[in-house]
Amino acid sequence: MTPAAAASVSGASVVARGWGWRHAGRRGWAVNGLDLRIEPGERVLLLGASGAGKSTLLHALAGVLGGDEEGEQRGQLLVNGAEPTAARGQAGLLLQDPDSQVILARVGDDVAFGCENLGVPREEIWRRVSDALDMVGLNLPLSHPTSSLSGGQKQRLALAGVLAMRPGLLLLDEPTANLDPGGVLDVRDSVARVLENSAATFIVIEHRVAVWQNLVNRVIVLDAAGGVLADGHPDDVLTRQGERLAAAGVWVPGRGNGLTASRRETSSASAPGSVPLLRTPGLAVARTRVGVLARDIDLTVHAGTALAVTGPNGAGKSTLMLTLAGLLKPAGGAVLASPEFAGGADEEPIRWKSRQLLTRIGTVFQSPEHQFVAATVRAELAVGPRALKRPEANINARVDEVLQRLRLDHLAEANPFTLSGGEKRRLSVGTVLATQPRLLMLDEPTFGQDLRTWREIVALLDELLREGTAVVAVSHDTDFVVALADREYHLTGRAGRSVTPRAAVSR
Amino acid sequence: MSVLTPARGTQAIFRINPVAKLAAALLLAGVLILTIDWVSAVVALACEFVLFFWAGLSLKAFAVRTLPVWIAAPTAGVTTLLYGQAAGAVYWSFGLVNVTEGSLELAIATTLRILAIGLPSVVLFVTVDPTDLADGLGQVVKLPARFVLGGLAGLRLVGLFLEDWRSLELARRARGIADRGVLRRLLSQAFALLVLSIRRGSKLATAMEARGFGAPVRRTWARPSSFRGREVALVGIGLAVALLSVSVSVATGSWNFVLT
Numbered sequence: 001m002t003p004a005a006a007a008s009v010s011g012a013s014v015v016a017r018g019w020g021w022r023h024a025g026r027r028g029w030a031v032n033g034l035d036l037r038i039e040p041g042e043r044v045l046l047l048g049a050s051g052a053g054k055s056t057l058l059h060a061l062a063g064v065l066g067g068d069e070e071g072e073q074r075g076q077l078l079v080n081g082a083e084p085t086a087a088r089g090q091a092g093l094l095l096q097d098p099d100s101q102v103i104l105a106r107v108g109d110d111v112a113f114g115c116e117n118l119g120v121p122r123e124e125i126w127r128r129v130s131d132a133l134d135m136v137g138l139n140l141p142l143s144h145p146t147s148s149l150s151g152g153q154k155q156r157l158a159l160a161g162v163l164a165m166r167p168g169l170l171l172l173d174e175p176t177a178n179l180d181p182g183g184v185l186d187v188r189d190s191v192a193r194v195l196e197n198s199a200a201t202f203i204v205i206e207h208r209v210a211v212w213q214n215l216v217n218r219v220i221v222l223d224a225a226g227g228v229l230a231d232g233h234p235d236d237v238l239t240r241q242g243e244r245l246a247a248a249g250v251w252v253p254g255r256g257n258g259l260t261a262s263r264r265e266t267s268s269a270s271a272p273g274s275v276p277l278l279r280t281p282g283l284a285v286a287r288t289r290v291g292v293l294a295r296d297i298d299l300t301v302h303a304g305t306a307l308a309v310t311g312p313n314g315a316g317k318s319t320l321m322l323t324l325a326g327l328l329k330p331a332g333g334a335v336l337a338s339p340e341f342a343g344g345a346d347e348e349p350i351r352w353k354s355r356q357l358l359t360r361i362g363t364v365f366q367s368p369e370h371q372f373v374a375a376t377v378r379a380e381l382a383v384g385p386r387a388l389k390r391p392e393a394n395i396n397a398r399v400d401e402v403l404q405r406l407r408l409d410h411l412a413e414a415n416p417f418t419l420s421g422g423e424k425r426r427l428s429v430g431t432v433l434a435t436q437p438r439l440l441m442l443d444e445p446t447f448g449q450d451l452r453t454w455r456e457i458v459a460l461l462d463e464l465l466r467e468g469t470a471v472v473a474v475s476h477d478t479d480f481v482v483a484l485a486d487r488e489y490h491l492t493g494r495a496g497r498s499v500t501p502r503a504a505v506s507r
Numbered sequence: 508m509s510v511l512t513p514a515r516g517t518q519a520i521f522r523i524n525p526v527a528k529l530a531a532a533l534l535l536a537g538v539l540i541l542t543i544d545w546v547s548a549v550v551a552l553a554c555e556f557v558l559f560f561w562a563g564l565s566l567k568a569f570a571v572r573t574l575p576v577w578i579a580a581p582t583a584g585v586t587t588l589l590y591g592q593a594a595g596a597v598y599w600s601f602g603l604v605n606v607t608e609g610s611l612e613l614a615i616a617t618t619l620r621i622l623a624i625g626l627p628s629v630v631l632f633v634t635v636d637p638t639d640l641a642d643g644l645g646q647v648v649k650l651p652a653r654f655v656l657g658g659l660a661g662l663r664l665v666g667l668f669l670e671d672w673r674s675l676e677l678a679r680r681a682r683g684i685a686d687r688g689v690l691r692r693l694l695s696q697a698f699a700l701l702v703l704s705i706r707r708g709s710k711l712a713t714a715m716e717a718r719g720f721g722a723p724v725r726r727t728w729a730r731p732s733s734f735r736g737r738e739v740a741l742v743g744i745g746l747a748v749a750l751l752s753v754s755v756s757v758a759t760g761s762w763n764f765v766l767t
Contacts, residue, residue, distance in 0.1 A: 063716075088723075092717070099667060113715075117726055162717075369703060383684065
């Protein structure tokens with residue numbers, strides 16, 4: 001968008017009067033008793049504990065909450081004085097998941113999609129497409145395939161698609177939660193450039209406040225009990241409500257993550273000489289038969305220590321983890337279990353039976369949904385112990401223990417797929433803990449989590465490490481690596497090197 | 508080269524509206540399916556093999572893409588040979604298997620027919636870009652945009668399903684339940700994939716709605732899709748091949764209408 005073109009868009013106003021929304025089939029209201037007025041051109045950061053209804057509000061403003069069969073509305077919600085559903089295209093919404101927002105196969109077509117739906121004339125569409133792509137800094141040919149974009153590029157593409165519609169109200173729902181640090185900055189900078197040249201009203205949801213703090217002039221905190229908890233200038237709200245916000249899971253800048261010191265400084269369990277579990281002489285990893293992602297990996301995993309695997313997207317971190325976990329075949333070299341760890345099973349974990357993995361290596365996948373196999377939380381946790389043919393009483397006791405430890409006891413009969421993001425993450429860790437493996441593999445365990453879940457995960461892993469469990473975690477999250485890791489293995493392109501987690505801070 | 512990615516090139520065939528390719532393929536198939544005789548199929552195949560030189564495919568690409576047809580055609584032929592309607596001299600008989608003069612003739616006709624219908628369909632569709640086809644179906648055939656674009660967007664999810672399937676497989680091994688029966692495991696995995704696909708589908712629907720999909724205004728199309736001389740010519744060629752094969756078949760007295 002050229003500055004002149006952008007200026008022709010005037011910001012939309014938002015008014016809520018006693019507004020509430022209840023999803024079909026739910027007892028509680030997702031949002032209730034909301035009174036709010038946002039003036040045209042204001043830049044708002046929307047905060048609140050998970051479950052406070054932030055996403056619901058944004059979806060409603062974009063007019064995509066659905067009709068009466070999707071839920072029940074009370075009160076009034078107006079964009080520029082009209083019902084949001086009556087004015088499609090007035091509000092542009094950017095969602096969290098990069099994969100589910102790519103609609104068409106080519107970059108240009110994808111950006112044009114929104115304009116087509118709004119009936120913009122053809123010549124005007126292509127003008128807007130190139131303006132929007134310039135604006136977000138995506139300098140790719142219009143025919144570039146969308147499937148080959150990185151997560152950050154996909155989000156910028158979706159943002160361009162939204163901008164091309166020239167919305168008076170720009171809505172961002174955790175647009176960077178699924179991105180690596182580089183992607184987060186790219187998207188943030190793109191949005192900053194857009195805001196510089198636009199009069200549009202802007203609302204963003206994000207629990208990592210630092211990312212957006214300097215781009216907004218108002219912070220609104222939704223109360224999980226209904227209504228607004230705090231509202232005002234960012235500095236005022238963050239100073240006055242900081243503690244309360246942090247308790248509600250918001251990452252408030254300058255407050256840290258609530259941990260007093262990193263694990264390595266407080267524990268001595270990681271002293272050298274502890275029991276080695278796995279070693280990887282000359283390991284090479286690959287996802288497919290061709291295309292080795294990384295080679296010459298020589299690692300040793302010791303009991304009671306945490307190893308963080310870091311590196312840019314596509315360097316093969318997840319592939320390395322899955323190979324260590326005995327799930328993928330090494331493309332070269334080997335993964336070897338110490339005789340003591342193998343405990344009678346084969347030396348190579350890839351040859352272990354699925355059941356033999358349970359008490360040895362537990363793997364937590366990046367997407368919890370991939371590993372859910374049962375209809376209730378309780379049954380989900382019992383899957384592992386049952387596969388080991390443990391006695392029924394034994395299984396129940398263990399499941400109860402894990403339910404309590406992960407604060408999931410009140411959800412025991414719920415369907416795993418209906419849980420919130422944080423609850424799903426805790427459950428996926430719980431399914432693994434149920435069989436008490438000696439080595440824990442985690443792929444991005446803190447991705448997109450709020451501060452509260454983050455702290456719980458770190459505390460839980462810390463406890464397990466002290467009990468002698470070994471942890472291997474793939475992570476982009478520097479805070480997490482510093483808090484927990486004894487060693488960091490940094491994968492770069494073809495090979496990797498070991499660094500101490502301290503080095504990660506200065507990088 | 509994946510099944511879903513269209514072949515690319517600069518020849519004329521790549522610029523022809525996919526709707527014309529669809530029409531030509533349907534026309535040819537529609538006519539050839541009316542009769543079971545080897546003459547019409549041979550005439551059609553002969554014409555097609557000449558036309559394939561302009562199809563924009565290398566010999567290797569042609570071989571790879573049409574491989575399924577080359578496998579399907581003789582398979583159907585052999586089945587017809589063994590179990591087809593018996594008539595005339597019996598060459599070989601074993602239980603239900605009856606190889607006769609009639610079934611041999613039928614088998615040859617069936618094999619040639621599948622090739623005559625299958626090969627041009629594959630060749631025409633290999634050069635079709637799904638986006639262009641959707642544009643054509645929306646603008647030339649005037650099918651409802653909701654239907655056409657919904658299908659097009661859904662197609663993109665297929666790649667994600669393949670990744671999901673792989674992850675589900677690994678996750679089941681990690682959860683300790685990969686040792687049990689293959690059938691049971693595949694069923695539960697297929698169900699899990701279904702659940703995931705529905706979730707992905709509804710997320711995609713929300714993203715599309717957020718971009719004004721289904722807005723109560725008349726939609727415009729960013730890419731023009733026209734039906735002009737080139738397109739008419741391609742459909743004409745399809746029609747000519749169909750008519751020629753029917754004429755030769757009738758003239759030689761081998762026309763064998765399927766419904767009689």
